[in-house]
Amino acid sequence: MSSGNQQQKEIPKQYDPKTIEDQWYSYWMEQDHFRARTDSGKEPFTIMMPPPNVTGALHMGHALQGAVQDALTRLKRMQGYEALWLPGTDHAGIATQNVVERELRKTENKTRHDIGREAFVDKVWEWKEKYGEIITRQYSKLGVSCDWSRERFTMDEGLSNAVQETFIRLHNEGLIYKGNYLVNWCPVDMTAISDEEVEHVESKGYMWHIAYPLDEETASRSGIKHITIATTRPETIPADTAVSVHPQDERYQSLIGGHAIVPTTGRKVPIIADDYVKMDYGSGALKVTPAHDENDFEIGQRHSLPVINIINKDGTLNDASGKYSGMDRFDAREAIVRDLEEEGLLVRVEDYVNQIGVSSRSKAIIEPLLSDQWFVKMKPLAEKAMRASRDGEFRFYPPRWENEFFRWMENIRDWVISRQLWWGHRIPVWYYTLEDGSIDRSRDYVVSIAQPEEGMVQDPDVLDTWFSSWLWPFSTLGWPEKTRDFEYFYPTSVLVSGYDILFFWVSRMLMGGIHFTGQAPFHDVFMTGIVKDKLGRKMSKSLNNGIDPLEMIDQYGADAVRYCLIILCAQGQDIKLDPTKFEMGRNFANKLWNAFRFLNMHLDPDAGYAHEWSHDPRAEKELPLHDRWMLSRIHQTIADVDDDLSRYRLNEALLKIYSLVWDDFCDWYLELIKPEYGTPMGRKAAERAIIHFETLLKLLHPFMPFITEEIWQRLRFRSASEALIVSTWPGHNEAMIHTDAVELFTTIQQLISSIRNIRSEMRVPDQLEVDVIIRPATPETAKALATHRPMFDKMLRMDKFTVDHSAERPAASASDVVGGHQIFIPLTGLIDFDREKERIGKEITRLESFLQSVEKKLSNRKFLDNAPEQVVQNEKKKKEDARLNLQKMQTILAD
């Protein structure tokens, strides 16, 4: 499908993306244009695609980031870099395990425990093989030019190897440890999760005030019978091992050192004093439950309190809770409150709103539970990353994210990396066993990838999904092997990601990359906003407010979707998306399509159009004004666009290209080169137009790859290997900017606009041709304008056209002044004097106030003294223009 306009006869008026998108994607793939090479001698440009979950379906966030990454990749490829965009997927531990478990239940009515670990993991792999490619296929629909030959999966052999390797390294460095600590436990997924995976949600609940009886001795000593504590979690009462008050609290001085009786169990616990307790909060007395609350755990440590665990891993209460054993924690809460009330110990109940932690995955309420887990000491890693940041080894765009990054790094806590799941990277740790097969706790574990000794068993846990993700920028390139890919493409150029995973992923990659490879894994971090619904809510399954990118692509075309997402992607701002916004992109694609149809009518399919002139400045001078203007506009835009893109202002760049295509090229340039009725367009003119158009297509290609490739291929015969995707990005050439041409052309544009305005305001019937008299400010302009009369003919309905430096204003004419040039249009019989007077009056008022402000400024000594010369000159020129225009308008009004 390499050649030009074979379907010339029947090009539909409306662009239909469906007919071409898949074909071009296949073509690019067949031509191997996405593949990056290590032997080209070009400078590398690398982006690692944030790996979507294998369970996932493409959502708008992916589409946005895909559009951004692809635009950057295609741009750099065209700019002569060896561009590698490496795709892949994430095994997504919990999410995937859940999906397969659900399926297992549905199809075989079994749990994972029914079939056993090995069989279950096999099933997950099967599932992954079958469904894991869905999301990457969906990505292709968007037109992403990533190197599929290098696609990776976080549980690939190589990546798994990197994971084990890093675990062992960190362990050897003393940065990994195992310990029995309170962790965030998800009773639904039955695993520990990290602090980052816990969300805090506001929840309406109660604060129960409960009287704890004092033991006899304390009561008789103090003369007090009860101490009242306040709690939001009465179900943990059986696990209390102390009551605590503030050491300085007057009310409780006599109780410190005494004992209270824990309701429901009758256990006697000490009353202790600890600074942590706030005197003015609640009753000033706190029940201490070290096994089920982080703060209480710390208090317990300080006072050597026993730790009584009453909650099982599934959220039910265990035998240590006494009669509540076997009840779910929330049922137990009700039961205990009921019992307390019966015993008369419930003092009062208040409504209370608090923040509760829920698992970001299952949304289950997190239970702080003591358990054996593996941790990474993060401080040393964070310090290195912060140093690298200060040294400018990587930069955030927009820069404010650096502060957020630092805030987190400075308060970093150790990372729980073990998960009680089956799907994931096994922890490379082995235990000796006793004769009955159970773990021999008297002997140390051994860290090793392979089983070190017959009979040893491997740690049953797997690693947090992010423990493989944080290696992504280099594990995907073959690290820890010193591969050619790694040497050539690492460190990567830019990471494109949403800020929602700054802590989960971006920060950890920086820490990991710097620690393991000695280099920041990317130079730039471009943080995009988050795509939300039109009310500003996150898109989620539960709200059912998602907009499916595939549906949108189907409806509007991939280019339209990409256009829209990028144009809305302003520096770090969230995007409130409404499906109708894709019409913008669709309309623009259609505009391009029709510009092509127009040119196509004048194409000579057999011609091989020459284009040497565009590179020959001498030939340049022979060019018509509108070509010199168009070239100037194009090259000015290229300069702006290059600058915008280098700072990740993709929206600004795209908007400028949009305006160049639509406003300049379509509305002016193409209109001006339209041939006369019935006459064919001159071949030269067609050639020039096509060459401009090709440049525009190049500029647009990174953003709208399909339609630009389609049109580009149809514009000329191309050899099989020629493609827009591998064409050269047009460089900015200052010599192509002709200020004189721009100035004159702009004047003509203004004159034409003004004449159109007069016609419209004066309600001149459309068919009626008018006389146009222009009295330019200078004889030179008069000469120039007269030369360009054909331009006026093209754009206006004129009977006669007079350009005369000394023209008199005919009676009964409508008039205007632009840039000192006067326009008269005799409209005998048609002119509505009141209307005209009003129009001119309005213009005069505008000019007067403008002139006034400029004069005020220019009469200000301080302005003259302080403002840069250029600005002052500018103001003077403005003043002069305004004064001239005003004068003429006033004369006209007087007439």
Place this chain on the structure above:
RNA sequence: GGGUGGUUAGCUCAGCUGGUUCAGAGCACCUGCCUUACAAGCAGGGGGUCACUGGUUCGAAUCCAGUACCACCCACCA
């Protein structure tokens, strides 16, 4: 409790290093047009005290401080 972002046209939003030719885009609206590329279009037009209050400056939508509201992130007060 700490922090970040937002507040600009009826709606959704751009507007970088301050300079009345930057107050702008798309949609919506009004007036003409099915002009042989495009009605998903063309031409013309209306519409904004740039949240508020101060400050810095010759000059502020833009920089600073404070206020109000909205959104988000972080945080161990039961």
